[in-house]
Amino acid sequence: MSVVERTGGVRGVLDGAAVHLGAMLRRRATWWACGAWVVAGPFFGLVVLYLVVSLGGIPEPAASQVLAGLLPPALPGTVASGYVPYAAPYLLVLGAVLVGNEYRWGTVAVLLVQRPGRARLVLAQALALVVVVGAAVLAEYAVAAGVSATIAALEGAGATGPPGGALLASLAACWLAGSVFALVGVLLAHALRSPAGAIGVGLVWVLVVETAVRGLLAVLPGVGWVQDLLLGPAVGTLAVALGAPAVDASFGVGPGGDPVAAVAVLLGWAVLAVGLSALLVRRRDVPARG
Template sequence: MLGSYRAELLKLRKRSAVWVLFGAGLVLSLIFGYLLPYLGYATGDDNPETTGVPRSEILHGMLPERVLDNTIGGYPIFAGALALVLGAIVIGGEYNWGTLKTVLTQRPGRGTVLGAQFLALGTMIVLWVLGIFTACMLCSVGIAAAEDGSMAWPTIGALLKGLAGGWLVLMMWCLAGAVLAVAFRNVALPIGLGVVWILGIETLLAGVVSSLLPSLKWLANLLPGTNAGSLVFAVTGMSTTDAPPGVRDAVTGTRALLTLLVYCATFAAVATWTTRHRDVT
């Protein structure tokens, strides 16, 4: 397992697509977390989009105290979609290129290879979370210094809890992409289905249930995106009025945590079982 894990890390480090996806997530976080709000703050008196919103409130959302909100607020939808693409290209690429057969002839078993890939993906997600947090932290400090804002920070415990929750959300979506890649032995179809689900279908289902079928609310509360958004809402403590798309208090934080863990375990188990019991060609 250790040798396979090192090999998978090497492959991830040298794949440009991995860093392009990370860069996309980083840029989205900075644009929606800092650039657009700062432009709204700087042009508050002349910007019709910020009419009625105190400039001090806009500034407060960019200060170090709210760094967690800006770091993981986009994880349930936008960064989650990128994580799903990551899982799909890493696992599905082995089928597209026909390299999985070659890897399996070198000695490692199917379960070992897949487990090493999951560990490598989990490690890469850690780097994603820490990288985005670092960039958001620097932006928060820069804006606070430039605008003479507060330098108060969340507690270490709150930061660790928030970053761990963000990692779990991204890892769940990454494993979703992986299990789809194993199921279809491809890259394009898992990416298409997964991204459409995250960005469209689940949001539509939640809206229909909320407005037309309230008796099925229990079903909507089982969806992965709903629980991802609820976990982010719980660990950040943001208000419903400030929450970005996909982040809401549909279920409690504890329930969301347990549900996401069940999803991760299920996706990993299904992918492992399918890989072991089906032809890889």
């Protein structure tokens, strides 16, 4: 039996995704998590840096380079670089809370008793979440564009925006990166059946463990390539390809690499997160509340 047959067909997954999407949009957690990133991304990535430059906190010529990165032509790389690692906590929390609360409230048991198909349930959740992330990415990008245009006006710079191709590529990269972080949150929620536990483990990983692992692998001979399989370096590679400055450090964007390989790594993480989530749900008894 094919995967499509086991999940009730593509139409069944789409119908389930529509139901989950409606439920997600009615939850305050969705608006809080997405709204926090929509505000925090442009604030820390643009406003704070501009204030530091304006107050003389960065000496020349570095100040001019930082300011150039805040203007509209540099927007594709600047916005994408904000996903390493600043977007990760917000979007991981989004996935962990939306799915983890299903266990806390006991609604997973109700859904599975209704026999929608366990793999179909996970695929529908994932698809709905990807749509929510896409909306958050567009909103954050729009706010960032407005802030960047304001900075350009204050500095008397031209009104030239980024090339259309680079803009679309940046949106796609941000959507992919954000979706992967959210799906990792979903995986942790299914594994721990608790939003709090999923958030704790996820934040420790993206903010502490992955950075430590990157730093360790960078100094060990012959294993530096392993860090390219981590989420942070993969997203950072895309940001560098879009114009963000490369930084040879264990925290932040990183030195860059092959963007095609980075896309493959991120897609691999997405497939792994959804696949393991489906496996966990299929092999468990119907969970009870708590």
